[in-house]
Amino acid sequence: MRVRNVKAILSPERSTAVAQNVTTWPHTGRTSTIRPPLGRVRRGSWLSVVLAWFLSFGLLGGLGFWRYQESYVGRIYQGVSAAGVPLGGLSSAQAAAELATRLTPVPGQRLTLRAGDRTWHPTLRELGITFDADATVARAYALGRDGDLQQQLQQQWALLWHGAEVAPVLRRDPAAVDAYLSVLARALAREPRDAHLTWKGLTARAVPDMPGRELDVAASSAAVAAALDQGATGPIELVVRERPAAVVGVDAAVQQINTLLKAPLVLTFDETTYHQTAAGVAPVTVTHRWSVDRARLAELLTLDAVTSPAGQHEYQAHLDTKALTADLQRLANAIRQFPREARFDYDPATDTLRPLIVSQDGMSLDVDTALAAVETALQRGEHTVSLPVTVTAPRVSTGEAAKMNIHGLAASGHSNFRTSPPEREINVAETARRMHGVVIPPGGEFSFNEYLGWVVDATGYAEGYIIVGNQTQVDVGGGVCQVSTTVFRAAFNAGFPITERHAHGYRVSYYEPPLGWDATVFSPWVDLKFKNDTQNYYLVESEVNLRTKDLTINLYGPDTGRRVEMVGPTILEEQPSGSPIYEDDPTLPAGTIKQVDWAHPGATVKLERIIRDAGGNELTRDVFWSDYRPWQARFLRGTGQ
Structure with a gap:
């Protein structure tokens, strides 16, 4: 590649100015006075003298110009030099030889390359730059020979008077320049560093981001070429570009973290x-x-990246929502x-x-x-x-005790559980204990199952006989209905509305007489409920006498003013119990007979309750129906060894 931009010393304007700068012959210093003749002078003679003088001068000038041009045929005009080496009067071959001899050190000349505060001083040879003597001579030879005759004369005159310097033509190998710059690129390269956090104990500190940098080899090569074209040796500024970090801001996150911690x-x-x-x-x-x-x-801390329009990230700190x-x-x-x-x-x-x-x-x-x-x-x-x-x-707070106004007995219910086995007695006592101390607030509804809780051996219950389907069988909880029946009787006597009540599937001797005044429960499906429809509080208390087998449920609180009358029971229909049932039981010795169910006739029973006020006026009349199925006696017959 040849450097095209040669600094021209001569220009048409300047050459014209030189050509126009015509001087007159120099004065001799002697003073002569030309006086006209005393006699008459002829005009024609004077003109002839002047014309002859001009013709002579022109002939001499033309002869001199011709001799000058002839002497520089194939030679460089006087006044031309290259890199300080005079080339005037030399042929192209002579000038090339002279330059080759005199300008041999040119490839060793150093340039100054700069990137920020770093500089390098490569030689032209290291950059693959060589001196082209023939091209330089061609430039020198062309001076004074461009344009028409007048322009050539002007250029030649300017060369004689002012001279001209031709910049040496240097040939550049782009691959060598790029190779050298690539080495510098590796030295200058720096990866961007993201802003990040460091910790000192539980205090966060911000480390700012640092942009990366990279040398633009193509742009820097162009800068070197431009400088060489202008004959400059430096410093030549290399083109270094920044690479921004991906994460540029953690200050806000650091402040958030330190505030949180x-x-x-x-x-x-x-x-x-x-x-x-x-x-x-x-x-x-x-x-x-x-x-x-x-x-x-x-x-629990977590950082979220927020992307800016420029594609850079900042972090915001907050607590990890999922973990928190x-x-x-x-x-x-x-x-x-x-x-x-x-x-x-x-x-x-x-x-x-x-x-x-x-x-x-x-x-x-x-x-x-x-x-x-x-x-x-x-x-x-x-x-x-x-x-x-x-x-x-x-519904009932300990702090409300003073306003409960619980004084005296409002109503009670009674039942007896004589002939109950010990397991049933245990269950009666445990169930009664669970009802003891319950307060029914004004407008509140009492649910037996709510206070009964879990009926399992782990909660204090023993196995006893209970009704399941169409037979009596041993299971945990036999005797619970003794208490539910007694609570039903207390609520019945108090005149409270009975909102849920279920009779037993068959007649149970523990609850007679009277017939039809019982209530069964089977948590959580079958419940006993009644409502306190007054503005007063009522307290449920239980009394269990294991000696006499008496169970009493007392309702303490203000007198309701209600008078309760029981009408009946009335047996509307009765069915015989039927023949006994015998079932083989291999767990009993052979020949053993054990009765597990007793015969009871079936019956449809109607029991009425009339509630009157203190004056004897009827307030309400309730009917409680009980439909007892006939129950056969059931015996187990031993078949074991």
Whole structure:
């Protein structure tokens, strides 16, 4: 490749100026005075002299020009030099030889390349740049020979008076330049460094991003070529381009992290409970606290990348919602509790209530609401959060004892369980205990199964005879219906509306007489319910006399003012029990007969209740139907060894 931009010393304008700068002959210094002749001078003679003079001058000039041109045929005009080497009067071959001899050091000349604060000084040879003597001579030879005759004269005159310098023609190997620049590119290359975090303990620190850099080899090669074309040796600025980091901002994240971790997270909520004091039961507010230490908060941290329009990323810090939700769910499980109603024992002798079971508020934590509360507080820099615990008050609270106005006996129910086996007695006592102390608030509905709970051996029950289908069989819980029947009788006598009642499938001797005044339960499907339709509180208490086998259910509270009258029972239809049933039992010795069911005739029974006010006026009339199936005697016949 040849450098095209040669710095021309001569230009047409300048050559014209030189040509126009015509000087006159130099003065001799002597003064002569030309006087006209005394006589008359002829005009023609004078003109002839002037014309002759001009002709002579022109002939001499033309002869000189011709001799000058002739002497420089095939030679470089005077005044031309290249890189300081005079070439005037030399033939092309002579000039090329002269330049080859005089300009041999040119390839060793050094350039200065610069990129920022770093510089390099390669020789022209290292860049693959060589001196072209023939091309340089061609340039020199062309000076004074361009244009028409007038322009050539002007150029030649300027060369004589001012001279001209021809820049050496250098040939450049682009591959060599690129190879050299590629080496520099590897030295200059720097990968961008993303902004990131470092930790000192539990304090975050920001490390800023650093842009990368790379040498643009093509653009830098063009810059070197342009400088050489202009004859410049440097410093030549190489083209270095920045490569921005992908992550440019973590300052906001660092601030968020340090705000989040500046203190433990404390979660609180208040619970009201009751404590027994010398003066009675007093409410106490307990503040529960859970602390999430800074180390755990650091484990919950997460960074989210936010992309800018330029494609760069910044980070924002927050707590990992999924992990925090899991922590809050565990906390919610610890907080969750069902409301527990207060229970009391009434002492008729002193007409006072004594707490048996202190009430408990039901509590639940909505995890999503709690999560939002925690995030909002932390964004504000607050580290104590009051948890949004939903409190469900029990229907009966210990703190309400003073306003219950429970005084005296309102009604009672009675039954006897003589001839019950020991297992049944255990179950009667356990079931009665579960009903003891229950308070029925104004407008409240009593559910026997609600207070009965689980009927299993693990909760204190023994195996006894129960009715299943069309036969009596041994299972856990025999005797529970003794209590449900007695509760039904107390509610019947109190005049409370009976909202659910089921008769037994067959007649049971424990509950007679009277016939049709029983109530069976089978949790959770078959229940006994009645409603307190007054504005007063009523207390359920049970009394079990294991000596006399008497069971009493008392309802304490204000007199309802209702007078209850039982009408009946009336047996509308009766069916015979049928023949006994014998079943083989290999668990009994052969020849053994064991009765497990006793014969009872079937019957359809109607029992009425009339409720009157204190003046004897009828308020309501209820009818309770019982449909007892005939029950055959059932015997087990031993077939064992």
